[in-house]
Amino acid sequence: MKIGVVALGGCWDSGLTAVLDVLRAADAARVRVDSALPPLESVVVTAAEEPVRTAGGLLVPSGRLIADCVPGVDLDLLLVPALAAQSPSTMVDALMRQDVRAVGSQLRRWAAAGGALAAACTGTFVLAEAGLLDQRPATTTWWLRDLFQRRYPAVKLDMEHMVVRDGDLVTAGAAFAHIDLTLSLVAQVSNRLASETAGALLIDARPTPSTGTMSHYLEQHDQLVSDFEAWTRMHLHRPVTVADAALALGVTRRTLERRVRERLETSPYAFIRRLRAERAEHLRATTPLPAADIAQQVGYQDPSAIRRLRRGE
Known part of the structure; x- marks a missing residue:
């Protein structure tokens, strides 16, 4: 599976890097599980050739251009991490930015060509703004639920699940759901591989206050x-x-x-x-x-x- 992680200006640093790290960990675990499993490849994709600055000020070099990617040839799926909005108004401001609108346009082209899509937290707004969630079940971050419902009434919003899958579309809610989202994609390749990856990333499983943030994927793991x-x-x-x-x-x-x-x-x-x-x-x-x-x-x-x-x- 080849996944393109969309780098947008002002994205959450942890969202972008968590997706990349989980995919790298999964590919490393793949050999232990079964070397016959297809490789898990990740690449940063951008809308333009200029470097992208994250919300924390890190500079991400320009990656492969979304416009040059063909579904099933260059990449299998495009994943949109969260934008670092601090309020409903800053979320709307972010959606009005020219670079975000350009990404939305390119995502529409990608979907029209049969490409799969995923998004986590406020990244779901980017898909919804592009009209890619209309009439489909999806989730979003809990604290912007009201804005999401008002702005995108055609979306079948599901706030009961951390990860919502609808065919070739996967969405996840909350900032740290990036890990849940990525593990669910790994599970498409192999449930066992997702389990091995989660085990490798969860360093300390003793009961502590931090276990309240343990992956939703593990709660659903069988x-x-x-x-x-x-x-x-x-x-x-x-x-x-x-x-x-x-x-x-x-x-x-x-x-x-x-x-x-x-x-x-x-x-x-x-x-x-x-x-x-x-x-x-x-x-x-x-x-x-x-x-x-x-x-x-x-x-x-x-x-x-x-x-x-x-x-x-």
């Missing part, structure tokens, strides 16, 4: 689903079944199917096929192994099964 993914990856070379996995994990097949469907929105069988296809593609791209050998390494005896996997059959 250990059984992570264990299912880990067990399956370890046994991809065998013709394993959902029943085998349930027995190994000490749960009923019905329980495993229900939990996987709830968390991953797919069946355990479909998830196993996805992991097989992922591993097969990795072997095809990184080794000289013939199709018959690759098929055996992902649990199939018939090489034609690999072709059917690649076609999604």
Whole structure:
């Protein structure tokens, strides 16, 4: 997954850097989880070629221009971190800035071309201002809820969840939801990888006042689903079944199917096929192994099964 992090003048320093750091941590953890997982790449993108100054005064060099990015080719998703507004009026002032309007225009072009979008905290205002949240469920930062509702009545505002996903659109509320948002994107690649990344970043898990800010992702994390993914990856070379996995994990097949469907929105069988296809593609791209050998390494005896996997059959 290739993610472009949009750097806007006056953005929260922590929002921009948290997204980049979580993605780097996830890519480092990827090798421990399964080297066949696709790399997690992040790049700073900007609307113009001039450096961007953050709210804290840090100077961010100009990155790849949004206008030059093609969905699915250069990047898979554009993520807008928070702008450092201190009041409703300064939020509106920020939205009126020429550079913010330019980004909104480029985000519309990106979305029209089929590109996925994400935003956290006040970054959701940038998407809403561009009309990209109309008639779609989304969330925003709690303290600007009233302004958001008045300004964007067409948005289906959901303040009950920290992270709201609607197809190729993901939004998150509150300043430190940048971490929740990024972990949810990592979980699209692998739930197990998101768990490993969260574990690496949460240095001290002892009960302290700081645990009140612990990631919403961890609150929603399902250990059984992570264990299912880990067990399956370890046994991809065998013709394993959902029943085998349930027995190994000490749960009923019905329980495993229900939990996987709830968390991953797919069946355990479909998830196993996805992991097989992922591993097969990795072997095809990184080794000289013939199709018959690759098929055996992902649990199939018939090489034609690999072709059917690649076609999604």
